[in-house]
Amino acid sequence: MRIALVAHDRKKDDMVALATEFAPLLRQHTLMATGTTGGRLQNEVGLTVERLLSGPLGGDLQIGARLSVGEVDAVIFLRDPMTAQPHEPDINALVRACDVHNVPCATNVATARVLLGEVARR
Numbered sequence: 001m002r003i004a005l006v007a008h009d010r011k012k013d014d015m016v017a018l019a020t021e022f023a024p025l026l027r028q029h030t031l032m033a034t035g036t037t038g039g040r041l042q043n044e045v046g047l048t049v050e051r052l053l054s055g056p057l058g059g060d061l062q063i064g065a066r067l068s069v070g071e072v073d074a075v076i077f078l079r080d081p082m083t084a085q086p087h088e089p090d091i092n093a094l095v096r097a098c099d100v101h102n103v104p105c106a107t108n109v110a111t112a113r114v115l116l117g118e119v120a121r122r
């Protein structure tokens with residue numbers, strides 16, 4: 001599967017912990033991530049990740065565009081609901097694209113675990 005991984009700054013530690021836990025599974029799939037998230041996943045977890053632009057510079061939109069043409073199968077997007085983001089429209093566009101195209105999108109760690117559990121079953 002092609003899995004996109006995105007985390008806001010205050011959720012990046014959670015993403016690293018999640019990815020570390022699921023690293024053997026994630027290594028079997030094609031991963032992409034927004035810039036800063038991807039850098040941490042490469043450096044701290046050792047995953048091979050295609051790094052797109054940072055979220056505020058258009059990374060969410062890149063993932064949304066790929067998803068819209070069938071190039072992304074699942075999204076783990078650990079959003080920070082407590083912090084205003086300058087690129088809120090981009091964030092909403094990505095989540096909307098998931099809903100438009102019926103692509104699973106986990107926006108918190110609990111749902112990400114369910115999603116990755118399902119990925120592991122396939």
Ligand SMILES: O=C(CO)COP(=O)(O)O
Nearest residue numbers: 034035036037054055056
């Ligand atoms: O802002 C983001 C998602 O909206 C994440 O981008 P970075 O991974 O580059 O921090």
